[in-house]
Amino acid sequence: MPTSKKQFYMNNSQEKNSSANTFTRRKLILRATALAAGLTIIPKEIFASGSWLFNNDINGGVPNSLTQDKQFMNRDFLLHNQAAKTLYHEYAKKMPIIDFHCHLSPFEIATNRKFNNLTELWLEGDHYKMRAMRANGVDENFITGNASDFEKFVKWAETVPYTLMNPLYHWTHLELKRYFGIDTILNPSTAKEIYNEATSLLQTEEYRAKHLIKKMNVEIVCTTDDPIDDLKYHKQIVDQGYSVKVLPAWRPDKAMAAENPEEYNTYLDKLSKVSGIDISGYENLLKALKIRQTFFNSMGCKLSDHGIENFYTEKYTNKEINDIFNKIRTGNHPTELELLKFKSALFYQFAVMNHDFGWTQQFHVGAIRNNNTRMLKLIGTDKGYDSIGGFDIAKGMSIFLNRLELNEKLTKTIVYNINPSDNELMATMVGNFNDGLIPGKMQFGSAWWFNDQKDGMQAQVKALSNMGLLGRFVGMTTDSRSFLSYTRHEYFRRILCNLIGTDIENGELPADMKMLGEMIEGICYYNAKRYFEFG
Numbered sequence: 001m002p003t004s005k006k007q008f009y010m011n012n013s014q015e016k017n018s019s020a021n022t023f024t025r026r027k028l029i030l031r032a033t034a035l036a037a038g039l040t041i042i043p044k045e046i047f048a049s050g051s052w053l054f055n056n057d058i059n060g061g062v063p064n065s066l067t068q069d070k071q072f073m074n075r076d077f078l079l080h081n082q083a084a085k086t087l088y089h090e091y092a093k094k095m096p097i098i099d100f101h102c103h104l105s106p107f108e109i110a111t112n113r114k115f116n117n118l119t120e121l122w123l124e125g126d127h128y129k130m131r132a133m134r135a136n137g138v139d140e141n142f143i144t145g146n147a148s149d150f151e152k153f154v155k156w157a158e159t160v161p162y163t164l165m166n167p168l169y170h171w172t173h174l175e176l177k178r179y180f181g182i183d184t185i186l187n188p189s190t191a192k193e194i195y196n197e198a199t200s201l202l203q204t205e206e207y208r209a210k211h212l213i214k215k216m217n218v219e220i221v222c223t224t225d226d227p228i229d230d231l232k233y234h235k236q237i238v239d240q241g242y243s244v245k246v247l248p249a250w251r252p253d254k255a256m257a258a259e260n261p262e263e264y265n266t267y268l269d270k271l272s273k274v275s276g277i278d279i280s281g282y283e284n285l286l287k288a289l290k291i292r293q294t295f296f297n298s299m300g301c302k303l304s305d306h307g308i309e310n311f312y313t314e315k316y317t318n319k320e321i322n323d324i325f326n327k328i329r330t331g332n333h334p335t336e337l338e339l340l341k342f343k344s345a346l347f348y349q350f351a352v353m354n355h356d357f358g359w360t361q362q363f364h365v366g367a368i369r370n371n372n373t374r375m376l377k378l379i380g381t382d383k384g385y386d387s388i389g390g391f392d393i394a395k396g397m398s399i400f401l402n403r404l405e406l407n408e409k410l411t412k413t414i415v416y417n418i419n420p421s422d423n424e425l426m427a428t429m430v431g432n433f434n435d436g437l438i439p440g441k442m443q444f445g446s447a448w449w450f451n452d453q454k455d456g457m458q459a460q461v462k463a464l465s466n467m468g469l470l471g472r473f474v475g476m477t478t479d480s481r482s483f484l485s486y487t488r489h490e491y492f493r494r495i496l497c498n499l500i501g502t503d504i505e506n507g508e509l510p511a512d513m514k515m516l517g518e519m520i521e522g523i524c525y526y527n528a529k530r531y532f533e534f535g
Contacts, residue, residue, distance in 0.1 A: 073170075073177060078494040080501075082505070085497075087497040087501055096219040098218075098220045099218060100220070100477055103479070109221075109237055113208060114202070117153075122153075122482070127386075134384070144379050160187060176198070209483055212483040214244060223246065225296070228292070234300075247299070248296055249301060249302075255285075261328050268285070280329070281329075282322050285325065293353055302360060306347070312340065313395075315341075352404070352407075363415045370386065394425055417451075418448055418450060426444050427464050427466070430443065440474065447459070449479065458499060474527045496524075
């Protein structure tokens with residue numbers, strides 16, 4: 001028998017009633033380590049006494065380890081003080097979600113897609129998981145290849161224990177918990193159980209696409225749509241009387257993607273067909289885009305979105321742009337300088353049209369996309385081969401916004417950066433162009449893509465609060481293709497409440513929970529509702 005020094009300290013009455021509740025410290029350390037690695041689940045009997053401690057004489061001990069209030073992803077997950085808990089549970093949690101930027105499929109919403117299994121819902125198109133699986137040595141056949149859905153899920157389950165300290169570990173278990181009520185840690189030994197349980201639920205009406213959105217108290221969804229899209233599925237959704245408002249958002253990136261004249265001219269032919277304009281010259285291109293933007297506006301569109309590496313601000317003349325467009329339209333490749341001038345001209349016109357329609361424009365800045373040419377040719381875009389860029393964005397951003405401001409054509413604007421080193425740069429630059437007429441007109445947008453995790457969200461909120469007005473912030477978006485991503489709003493809200501709660505506990509903010517609670521409600525819901533003028 002182990003000596004008392006090597007035994008776990010437990011309540012004496014429990015010791016007498018059940019020898020199963022007695023564990024050596026070594027066993028407990030091994031079990032706790034395995035739990036952290038996602039390899040096992042500590043028996044719930046351990047928690048029967050309410051709290052437990054290791055003896056402190058081994059490696060300094062582990063004081064307060066795994067007490068009841070520190071269990072993984074409990075009610076107060078990410079909330080580390082009483083003020084944070086109050087702000088979240090009494091204010092943030094109840095707020096509806098306005099997801100003003102996402103990549104959900106309008107077709108899948110309109111047809112109320114039924115997902116055959118958890119892999120279809122969870123892994124299909126998720127480039128975060130794809131990257132993680134490749135890093136774990138998973139063959140592409142089990143990621144985007146022809147392996148069965150269950151085989152793909154097992155490979156994801158094998159990867160999950162290695163995502164510790166990666167946001168995927170939190171997102172994975174938060175999604176299992178909120179959508180399916182599954183508290184089990186995902187790992188190879190639990191994969192089949194979790195897969196079967198979730199897949200069984202997915203066969204029911206309550207787990208089809210529309211219900212997955214409603215389940216998370218979503219009020220408004222803005223999809224991402226190309227100017228040539230007919231928006232017929234948005235119309236179907238309206239006609240179906242769906243209680244969640246699903247609106248289009250204008251994404252005209254392809255209308256200036258003239259690097260490959262053959263592909264670009266094919267796109268312009270499609271734009272010509274849907275607009276009814278013969279796009280034989282640059283002015284006709286603008287007319288065609290105006291017609292399509294008018295149509296989007298009639299369908300309830302209130303936002304545009306533009307994915308750019310940097311702000312395009314090369315000087316040009318109208319004659320130069322006409323000549324460059326004609327060159328491209330006849331199938332000839334523009335020079336690098338010509339391409340930059342063409343994009344600069346069209347990019348500016350996009351912003352002018354956004355202003356004329358009274359829309360909010362969003363700029364997602366700084367990603368370097370499709371870095372792996374071999375895999376791009378093999379499996380296409382949006383498969384996890386994009387990364388953070390290191391561009392000098394300050395000067396171009398200043399020139400672009402200042403030109404719009406000089407011409408009184410600067411509409412409400414949200415700028416998202418992918419490089420966290422640019423946080424303060426972005427936050428201060430947008431502040432240069434507030435006009436004193438629209439509260440929070442210029443927004444430093446929520447943590448995006450690689451910043452969409454705990455550290456990134458905290459850094460974005462801190463930069464915004466230091467350099468601007470956190471109380472005017474329009475809050476979080478999913479920027480996701482997954483119907484399970486609405487837990488990211490909860491994730492953000494918990495992190496936000498913990499930051500503010502910590503300052504309250506430290507005496508750095510007044511303990512006026514009503515005042516701060518109203519600010520939290522604004523950031524989570526009301527600010528976006530007012531800012532975008534959603535009815």
